[in-house]
Every structure is written in structure tokens, then in C-alpha cells.
Amino acid sequence: xxxxxxxxxxxxxxxxxxxxxxxxxxxxxxxxxxxxxxxxxxxxxxxxxxxxxxxxxxxxxxxxxxxxxxxxxxxxxxxxxxxxxxxxxxxxxxxxxxxxx
Numbered sequence: 001x002x003x004x005x006x007x008x009x010x011x012x013x014x015x016x017x018x019x020x021x022x023x024x025x026x027x028x029x030x031x032x033x034x035x036x037x038x039x040x041x042x043x044x045x046x047x048x049x050x051x052x053x054x055x056x057x058x059x060x061x062x063x064x065x066x067x068x069x070x071x072x073x074x075x076x077x078x079x080x081x082x083x084x085x086x087x088x089x090x091x092x093x094x095x096x097x098x099x100x101x
Contacts, residue, residue: 006049055086055090061083
């Protein structure tokens with residue numbers, strides 16, 4: 001992906017995930033999640049510039065959003081958990097095979 005396309009994607013990605021939790025009423029939790037996104041961002045960006053990807057992340061986000069809009073907490077949380085787990089697995093596998101990001 002071109003750098004400007006990746007930058008826009010990352011902006012939307014960050015906004016999506018922070019919007020999901022924006023109504024929690026817990027400022028410390030919001031700050032902590034924002035911090036985690038910041039820490040993960042650099043690794044995800046490098047990974048995305050060096051791989052073609054094996055997932056439909058837009059579909060994953062759509063499923064998470066559908067659960068949130070329907071107020072189906074179990075479904076939304078399960079989809080989010082899978083989404084985060086896949087990202088972590090991809091990063092670990094990439095590091096294991098390439099030795100670097």
C-alpha cells in the first residue's frame with residue numbers, strides 16, 4: 001500500500017477502535033486503550049508494509065460493528081477478541097519466520 005493510503009487506513013482503524021469504547025464512561029480505560037493502540041501501531045504499520053495480508057480486516061471490523069450496533073455484547077466481544085488475536089498471531093508468526101519486522 002502507498003504510504004498515504006496506509007496512513008488513512010491507520011487513522012480510520014484507530015478511530016474505529018476508540019469509538020467502540022468511547023461511551024464506557026471510564027477515562028482511565030480510554031487512555032489505556034489509546035496507549036495500547038499507540039504501542040501496537042508501529043508494529044502493525046511495519047507488518048502491513050512488508051506483507052500482503054491474509055485477512056479481510058474490513059469484514060472483521062464490520063462484524064464487530066454489527067454486534068455493537070445490535071447491542072449483542074457477547075458477539076461483539078467475541079469478534080473483537082478474534083480480531084485482536086489474529087493480529088497478534090500474525091505479528092508473532094512474522095517475527096518467528098523473518099526474525100524482524
